[in-house]
Amino acid sequence: MAGKELINLARKAVEFYLREGIKILPPENFPEEFLKNKAGVFVSLHKIKNGKEILRGCIGTYLPTKENIALETIENAILAATEDIRFEPVKLEELSEIIFTVYILSPPSLVKDIKELNPKKFGIIVKSLPLKYEAIKDEEVIFDGFLPEKTGILLPDLEGINTIEDQILIACEKAGIDPFSEDFLIYKFEVQKFKENEN
Numbered sequence: 001m002a003g004k005e006l007i008n009l010a011r012k013a014v015e016f017y018l019r020e021g022i023k024i025l026p027p028e029n030f031p032e033e034f035l036k037n038k039a040g041v042f043v044s045l046h047k048i049k050n051g052k053e054i055l056r057g058c059i060g061t062y063l064p065t066k067e068n069i070a071l072e073t074i075e076n077a078i079l080a081a082t083e084d085i086r087f088e089p090v091k092l093e094e095l096s097e098i099i100f101t102v103y104i105l106s107p108p109s110l111v112k113d114i115k116e117l118n119p120k121k122f123g124i125i126v127k128s129l130p131l132k133y134e135a136i137k138d139e140e141v142i143f144d145g146f147l148p149e150k151t152g153i154l155l156p157d158l159e160g161i162n163t164i165e166d167q168i169l170i171a172c173e174k175a176g177i178d179p180f181s182e183d184f185l186i187y188k189f190e191v192q193k194f195k196e197n198e199n
Contacts, residue, residue, distance in 0.1 A: 002031040003102070003194030009070060010043050010077035010100045011196070017078045018092040026070035034073075038064035040105035040189075041072040042155060043080045045090065045098050056098055057084040062105055062125055062153055062189065073102055101195040103155055108187035119167040122188040123156040126171045129183040150175045150184075156191060 009026060016024045026035065042060025046053040057080040066072040077100070081090040090098065108125055111117060117124065128150035152175030154167055161167050168186065172179040 002033060003192070005031055006034060006070070006073055006102050007100050007194050007196050010073050010102055011095070013074040013077045014081045014090065014100075015092070015095055018081070018090070018095070023074060023078065026068075026074070030070055034069040037069055038067070039069050039072065039107075040064055041069060041076050042103040042105065042191075043073060043077040044101045044103070044155075045080050046101070047094070047097050048099070053099065055087075056094075057081055057087050057090060059084055060103065060105075060153075062108055069104060077102075099196045101193065103194075104192040106190045108189045111186040111188050114164055114168070114186070117164045117167065117186075117188060119154075119161050119164060120157050122190060124154055124167055124171050125187040125189070126152045126168065126175050126177060127185045127187070128175065128177050129185065150177050152177065157193075 009030070013024050016022060040060065040062040041064075042058065044058040045056040047056050048054075059079040060076050061072065064072055066075060083089075105123070111124070116122075152171040152173070154161065154171045154174070161170060169179060172184065175184075177184050
């Protein structure tokens with residue numbers, strides 16, 4: 001499956017960067033779907049401890065910032081391993097204990113009613129108001145891929161997040177938004193999820 005090749009690319013990117021300090025490029029024979037298409041990508045790293053997966057790093061973009069999905073994956077895999085401020089940078093000798101997961105995000109769409117949400121199916125983005133926007137099109141705010149000061153993102157189907165209310169509250173907490181006193185917008189997105197040893 002092509003997803004397996006994307007996971008392998010993420011792992012190779014981190015391994016080569018930790019070993020040589022250089023960012024690799026995707027091979028020429030890499031699946032075309034990842035070379036010809038753009039999308040936001042998240043990469044998460046987990047370690048197994050006492051039979052449970054423990055987060056070791058997670059970074060991503062909700063809109064594309066690179067020429068294609070493969071380059072987006074390389075960039076965010078390296079950042080997840082080295083720049084997630086919640087954790088110490090990953091060491092080369094740790095890599096054999098780490099499981100990689102790659103998420104390809106659909107373009108975010110504005111939520112007009114929270115009944116549209118489903119925390120198992122959709123991830124969400126919360127954005128505080130007022131916010132800078134490029135244009136209004138079909139009543140949706142079109143924004144760029146760079147996070148403004150108060151933005152929170154949650155991927156779908158996360159352990160412990162079972163209700164719409166939980167999802168919104170935790171996303172707002174990540175953003176530093178008080179959901180009871182501040183106005184904010186909610187966007188939803190879907191993901192293609194590729195997890196090591198599952199694809």
